[in-house]
Amino acid sequence: MNLFSRALVDSAYALESSQKLRRTRHSVDNLMNNVGYRYKRYFDLFMMVLIFSSVFILIRDVKFPQQDFLAVFNDYIISLIFLVEYLMRFWVSSDSARIIIDQYEKDELLQREFRAGRALMKVLIAKWRYVSSLSAIIDFLAIMPFFHELRLLRLFIIFRVFKLFRYAQNMHHFAAILASKKFELLTLFTFVGLIIFVASVMIYVMEALNPDSKVNTLFDALYWSVVTISTVGYGDVVPVSGEGKLVALVVIVSGVAVLAFATSIVVAAFTEKLDDIRDGKLIQDVQKLKGIYLICGYGTVAQQTASKLRRMGRSVVILDADAAKIAEARRHHDLALAIDPSSLEALGQLGIDPGRQVRAVILLGDTDVENVYTALTLRSMNKDLRILSLLHDKKHRRKLESAGVDDVVYAQELIGQLSREYSDQPIAFEALHALRAEHSGVVIDEILIDERMARFVQTVQDLKIRGRRLILLGVESRREARFVFNPPVDFAVEENDLLVVIGENAMLHEYRIDLHQAVHS
């Protein structure tokens, strides 16, 4: 390997191993291309404001003398910002260091000499692919007003409007919808083009020699054909001969047909793509969420669970492979997606980080088989994910636990327990049930002693619960690894201990605030 090739490979490895550079590149890539990135929305908004400002200044220049600061802002500042954006997009469009390394490692594997030229050619091709893309060309043209001394280039400001396609997601969708009907639209335009061509030639032949007719040139004929077929019909150019009127009749009828055809194509495209667009939008919404409760499998229990969690202000996402069930879930305003939760590939479409964004998964499939399968899929994705599953048949409990389910809920057992309790001590049962149901205004809640609180609270006495109309039922003590019922005032409270407190909702809320304020003071 020659000196240049060695230097090239070493540089590529150096760039690849630079953590700082990778982080920067990742951030820039997110800002430019990742619609799920939280700051991208603000960046897009900023760029759109620049575009509209630029066009506004251009319009204002037509009838008013240009002010210096506006000219500088439009020709230099905005152009420079667009240039920086263009260069950043150019940078992240392909990973040059990676391309060189891949080429080097491939050559090593095949035991052939590494040729820097071949690797650099691949880098150039990758970059050229970006530079020659329509969106990059528009970006480039939007920078042109920088050379405003050339008056023609000032008109390139208008190209900045096309940049809006980059930042407005709806325009993306619109373009994608039209692209999905490329064949039909091409057929339509071919048909329209053919009719215009034939009509233009015929009307020219019929009318050009008639002194009363306004169709004197082939361009007049083309203009009349387009105006007529579009059903606009200005009436400034009209056929005067009988033959010309006959051509007009054919063109008018064709125009109606063309419009109907065009409308049906666009409507059909929108109808077909509507679900995809909605799902895409929902997925984007999901990607922004944190602390998600992922409900897998939709039915009556899922509906109850989701609506209660939503009332509590939690983020709930429902997944089910059955589109009909998802449609039902959406009727209840739930964030629901027709994604098979037992498929890794399908879950990948969600594009969420389970470890970071999912608080817990709730498996509410129709059968234990379904829940076991989904549990295994999710567990293979993330070993720390908290998974709770509904159990349908008692004998499958072990299977669910083996599949990695942390919590198994067997509703029948609970109902049996409630019935027994009600038969045994009805009043005590009712009291506990009222606490659980939270409809009496009195609730039972957990308060976590966090690191800051632990500095301020050493014992139960420091909690200052007495005289607050709250009942400290007990402390889940990490130190003693057990629940300490009704602890004495000198009982030591430590970080990560959980207080179980009963009281009125408002009282509890106030107490939480006071605890935090006491810490801050």
Place this chain on the structure above:
Amino acid sequence: MNVDAIILFGYNEFAREIAQQLRYSCSRIVIYALNNGDVEQAQAEGFEAHLADLEDNWDDLLSFDLSVTRIICALESEAENVFLTLSLRDRFHEAVIVALATTQENASKLRLAGANKVIAELQTTANLVIERLEKPVITRLLDALMDTQMELKVAQITLTELSPAVGKHINELLETTQRDIIVLAVVDQRMSESFIFTAKGYNHLLDPGDVLVVIGYDKEIKAFEEEVGGVRETDRSHRGG
């Protein structure tokens, strides 16, 4: 336990679980099912079971002392369950009827039909799922309180005429007791559903017949019972709710 017998209507998966839970704490469980398959299954699992007809006038139930019997309606069909509850209430005014409902809407109908207590399966399941995730410690604690095998218990103590606690305010009682217990709530009218949680109603004046709901270890509860001169009761019949 003062409840002597359980009459269970239906033998679906919920009813079967109820029967299993009550099997060893109740001297007699009788199951009435609407089809032979369920009757045979209940008998095969060791329960006394009979075929029933919704048109029946339930003369069979006259042999039970309904003051120490609980009737549980757990038929598969919601409409049949409501009809059965209505028929039983019509015939036995004082019976304590517990009914299972699938939804809250169905629960309202069962209450109108005369069920003393309705357990809504869906809501109960959904609540349990959420509780497990949101308040795991509380869930464990409440489950433990409902489990008769655990040391920490919830109990109900009825104050008698002679009880030294009568005439005191609830906060006085709480300040003077030396027992390691927590009084969770007081019920003024027997078996009423309107609780006065001590966290809310500190100034409630205790009367004879008031029921205290207390949480504590068995020994402490017994000592508190003696201290307030109350009686641990487990059997009260009521209407409404």
